[in-house]
Amino acid sequence: MLVTLEGLDGSGKTTVWEALHDVYPDAEFTREPTNSWYGDAVYRSIGDEDADPLAELFLYTADHADHLSRVIEPALERGDLVVSDRYAHSRYAYQGATLEGVIDRPMEYVRGVHQPFTVEPDLTIYLDLDPETAAARAGATNKFERAAYLESVRSNYKRLLRAEPDRFVQVDASQSPEAVLERVETILAEAVDDDVAEQQ
Numbered sequence: 001m002l003v004t005l006e007g008l009d010g011s012g013k014t015t016v017w018e019a020l021h022d023v024y025p026d027a028e029f030t031r032e033p034t035n036s037w038y039g040d041a042v043y044r045s046i047g048d049e050d051a052d053p054l055a056e057l058f059l060y061t062a063d064h065a066d067h068l069s070r071v072i073e074p075a076l077e078r079g080d081l082v083v084s085d086r087y088a089h090s091r092y093a094y095q096g097a098t099l100e101g102v103i104d105r106p107m108e109y110v111r112g113v114h115q116p117f118t119v120e121p122d123l124t125i126y127l128d129l130d131p132e133t134a135a136a137r138a139g140a141t142n143k144f145e146r147a148a149y150l151e152s153v154r155s156n157y158k159r160l161l162r163a164e165p166d167r168f169v170q171v172d173a174s175q176s177p178e179a180v181l182e183r184v185e186t187i188l189a190e191a192v193d194d195d196v197a198e199q200q
């Protein structure tokens with residue numbers, strides 16, 4: 001079963017992801033950008049103020065393709081629970097925003113690029129937070145962490161949420177870390193139970 005955590009920079013994804021290691025010690029915990037050389041290339045691009053947004057989309061997407069074949073698909077074939085800190089929806093929301101004005105209907109375009117090869121998550125937990133708080137928590141260290149930009153990324157996430165209400169679940173990330181984790185644990189436990197029931 002594939003579960004992904006999504007949200008703005010600073011929304012608390014990594015905090016939740018780390019806490020879940022103790023709850024699901026046998027799960028495969030992974031993330032995008034990955035720690036492969038494709039991921040290194042992505043981080044190099046993030047640090048480049050002048051990076052071309054379309055070139056950047058394809059760097060992220062190359063990292064995703066490698067992530068799928070090297071980590072995600074083998075783990076799913078073993079029957080593992082996979083928890084990924086960011087996944088394809090980050091591309092739909094973020095590159096959907098960076099490509100605004102560069103190509104028509106950017107979010108649909110980015111989804112279309114992924115559609116033939118990606119593995120859809122069974123559950124996506126979206127940590128919703130206002131951009132000002134998110135940018136303040138994140139420390140605004142890279143070009144994607146500016147509040148105005150994050151506003152359009154957030155509205156893209158909300159569009160995705162409306163389009164996939166069954167598997168895209170929103171959590172209020174302005175709550176305390178303990179309350180956020182409790183909510184995520186409840187949602188995840190229900191999904192895992194449903195998945196086990198479906199297998200039987």
Ligand SMILES: Nc1ncnc2c1ncn2[C@@H]1O[C@H](COP(=O)(O)OP(=O)(O)O)[C@@H](O)[C@H]1O
Nearest residue numbers: 008009010011012013014015137175176177180
């Ligand atoms: N619910 C929360 N309330 C307040 N601060 C939080 C909360 N969750 C995480 N933080 C803090 O905010 C910062 C960003 O959290 P992090 O988990 O790294 O976010 P992300 O992975 O989404 O960028 C960290 O300093 C973290 O300790």
Ligand SMILES: Cc1cn([C@H]2C[C@H](O)[C@@H](COP(=O)(O)OP(=O)(O)O)O2)c(=O)[nH]c1=O
Nearest residue numbers: 008009010032033060086090091094095144
């Ligand atoms: C995976 C992914 C990340 N990003 C951006 C979000 C972040 O600003 C940056 C690095 O991601 P990440 O290291 O997950 O940042 P954070 O922990 O602060 O959320 O890359 C995209 O724009 N598209 C993507 O597909």
